Amino acid sequence: MRAIALFLALVLTTPAILASEINEAAVATDPVAEKRLQSLSAELRCLVCQNQTIADSNAELAQDLRHEIRGMIQAGQSDQQIIDFMVTRYGDFVLYRPPVKGITLLLWGGPLGLLLLGIFALLRYLRQRSRQIDAEPPLSAAEACQAETLLNEIEPK
Amino acid sequence: MNRYYWILGAFAALVVLLGIGLNLDPRDVPSPLIGKPAPAFNLTVLATPEKTLGPKDMQGKVWLLNVWSTWCVSCRQEHPVLVEFSKRANVPLIGLNYKEVRGDGDFDMSKIKADEEKTLALQRAAKWLSQHGNPYTQTLMDLDGRVGIDYGVYGVPETYVIDKAGIIRMKHTGPISPEALEQKILPLLAELNK
Numbered sequence: 001m002r003a004i005a006l007f008l009a010l011v012l013t014t015p016a017i018l019a020s021e022i023n024e025a026a027v028a029t030d031p032v033a034e035k036r037l038q039s040l041s042a043e044l045r046c047l048v049c050q051n052q053t054i055a056d057s058n059a060e061l062a063q064d065l066r067h068e069i070r071g072m073i074q075a076g077q078s079d080q081q082i083i084d085f086m087v088t089r090y091g092d093f094v095l096y097r098p099p100v101k102g103i104t105l106l107l108w109g110g111p112l113g114l115l116l117l118g119i120f121a122l123l124r125y126l127r128q129r130s131r132q133i134d135a136e137p138p139l140s141a142a143e144a145c146q147a148e149t150l151l152n153e154i155e156p157k
Numbered sequence: 158m159n160r161y162y163w164i165l166g167a168f169a170a171l172v173v174l175l176g177i178g179l180n181l182d183p184r185d186v187p188s189p190l191i192g193k194p195a196p197a198f199n200l201t202v203l204a205t206p207e208k209t210l211g212p213k214d215m216q217g218k219v220w221l222l223n224v225w226s227t228w229c230v231s232c233r234q235e236h237p238v239l240v241e242f243s244k245r246a247n248v249p250l251i252g253l254n255y256k257e258v259r260g261d262g263d264f265d266m267s268k269i270k271a272d273e274e275k276t277l278a279l280q281r282a283a284k285w286l287s288q289h290g291n292p293y294t295q296t297l298m299d300l301d302g303r304v305g306i307d308y309g310v311y312g313v314p315e316t317y318v319i320d321k322a323g324i325i326r327m328k329h330t331g332p333i334s335p336e337a338l339e340q341k342i343l344p345l346l347a348e349l350n351k
Binding site: 061 | 187
């Protein structure tokens with residue numbers, strides 16, 4: 001009986017101890033928040049080492065920004081609010097997937113444009129070639145005779 | 158033959174395009190803050206640590222905000238240009254000392270307490286300015302870099318030109334060269350002060 005009481009006491013008091021430590025470590029132990037931090041920071045570019053995300057980079061700025069995102073997650077901000085926070089400070093450049101708008105149209109539409117251009121050029125070339133083949137005159141009588149002789153030379157009947 | 162000229166032309170165009178790409182500075186990221194109000198803050202003043210200063214106090218003036226630190230190597234390169242500027246131009250130059258202690262890799266921050274960090278930062282900044290010359294009207298202490306984040310600072314030194322209405326009009330990333338000062342910053346200041 002005493003053992004059960006002790007066990008209950010331990011189990012029931014643990015959450016209270018954990019709850020008292022609301023700080024960065026709390027977010028780290030909260031798997032949901034930590035996952036959000038991970039996915040958010042994997043979408044954001046570190047401006048110091050520009051080909052790394054904030055999640056990958058060990059630059060001081062990336063650490064500061066991860067800290068900042070942690071704080072915002074704890075404060076109950078939405079993912080969109082956190083992304084907006086970054087964009088108002090560092091511009092669309094922090095986003096690995098920049099939004100589609102006037103200035104980024106070439107970026108998003110460029111590859112598709114090049115593909116269409118390639119298809120167009122290919123079709124034009126193919127059509128031109130088939131027209132050329134069609135337009136070529138068939139063999140003249142003399143050429144047909146020559147071809148016949150040549151073929152006979154290879155495999156005589 | 159005509160076809161080969163076409164391919165050669167396309168290749169030349171590609172070379173030109175790549176050439177332009179290579180000559181762009183990837184660190185020169187346009188700041189989204191240009192044309193927006195300078196983010197508010199209130200930071201400790203180096204000369205009078207019991208007082209604070211912020212963009213609000215600078216309303217009605219055209220001023221420069223220069224982000225620097227004693228551990229920042231490029232800031233040393235920029236420093237003589239700023240000293241020269243402060244002698245010539247009649248424009249307030251506010252220094253934003255960015256992460257003086259915790260930005261310096263030499264310190265183990267787990268061993269330094271908050272009040273110690275502040276004292277140390279003030280000491281280091283004051284000593285450095287007295288040794289190298291002080292171009293700043295005032296120097297403000299951004300100990301944790303939080304104001305730096307609001308201003309989108311990602312590489313010290315950085316300089317912001319802020320107009321009379323408190324709007325950021327220009328941002329210069331990296332050390333200011335004498336050419337950049339003459340050709341970009343001074344003309345803009347003259348125009349804003351008209």
